[in-house]
Amino acid sequence: MSSGTRWFGTAAVVLAFAGGCTTAPQETPPPAVPPAPAPVTQSSEPPPKQAGTHRAGDCLAIVDNAFRKIGCEAEHQAEVIMSDHLPPGFAADYPPSTTPVAPTCRAEMARYLGSQDVPATRLEHRVLWPTAEEWTSGARWFACAIMERDPENKAAKRTGSLAGALSAGLGSLRKCYTEDPLAEGTRVVGCDQPHRSEATPRVIPLGSHTDPAPAYEESMKKVMPRCETAVATFLDGKRPDATPGVILPATEYWASGATTGVCYIHTPEPVTGTLSPEQ
Incomplete structure (x- = not known):
């Protein structure tokens, strides 16, 4: 007996990426006494690496068959856990094969979620690529995202971040x-x-x-x-x-x-x- 991951198709589905929406800030009157400036602290952790469109911690909602960056407190179907440039000599075929980068995504899932037990959960990885137009123009990056399988083999909607979600079991x-x-x-x-x-x-x-x-x-x-x-x-x-x-x-x-x-x-x-x- 054997079982494999066959949801969302066996090859990556390349979607067009739409930018996130922003709202204009509301004007407020200045305070009578300016507040003291907040102390500046520097984190010892470097910011997540970004290659291409995404960086770790981005949450993505599927809107009109495309991924759109959205706040993680809102309903979304994917969470980016890493992005990187493809190595020199990567095959030029489009859409690319996920096999060379999938082990990297799986290893990063375990680190991001806090456990090696990811295969015992409903969470699975998805590889994201540049659009066909970006690829033709020379873009060579990939991103790994987490998605949750629902009973209909579709991506479940979630709220909140999954960082460390398996650290306690x-x-x-x-x-x-x-x-x-x-x-x-x-x-x-x-x-x-x-x-x-x-x-x-x-x-x-x-x-x-x-x-x-x-x-x-x-x-x-x-x-x-x-x-x-x-x-x-x-x-x-x-x-x-x-x-x-x-x-x-x-x-x-x-x-x-x-x-x-x-x-x-x-x-x-x-x-x-x-x-x-x-x-």
Whole structure:
């Protein structure tokens, strides 16, 4: 059994980027006594690097099939976690292949969110590129963004930033499925909705994306005993009817950095609410 990330299409969809809206400041009378100037402090952290249109921390809403920068307190579908220039010699084909930069995006997701357990959540990365016109004019940058999968395999609307969102555990971002993850017609849902399967924390590394993908039997031999132990520990005997399972990365996504196995708990009947405690 194997499962891969196939939402939003397997290739990046290039959208035109519209600028954000601004409002004119309102005039106010000056104070009778000028306030003392605020102390100037300098942060030891450098500002996020920007290459092209985006920088880390930008939130993007989809408006008229295009991404528009918007305040993170407003509803949005994507959050940029990094941007950078493409290395010299990057293929000139358009739209570009996401495979060479996807491992960078996955690694940055873990750093930005505060956990290696991203594959056990509903969060996935998206690679953003220049427009076709910008690419033709010589623009060579990419940006990594986080999007949340909703039950219809679309980008869910969110408010607030996701920075550090997994530092205390999976929380409300844990990935649950209406049926077995590999069953026909199963849907990804929040665990507060009826579901029969849910991912557990502590994903299991299977190797490096620079090496050949391991055989299915090899991965199962490595992962399944650990999942059986993990699920038994999480449930502590409270759900003898629950069984452990494994989600392995699809081999076609291995070179893109999908290199971890995810354990999950499966129940014969739907449940609401998470079965396993945070670890």
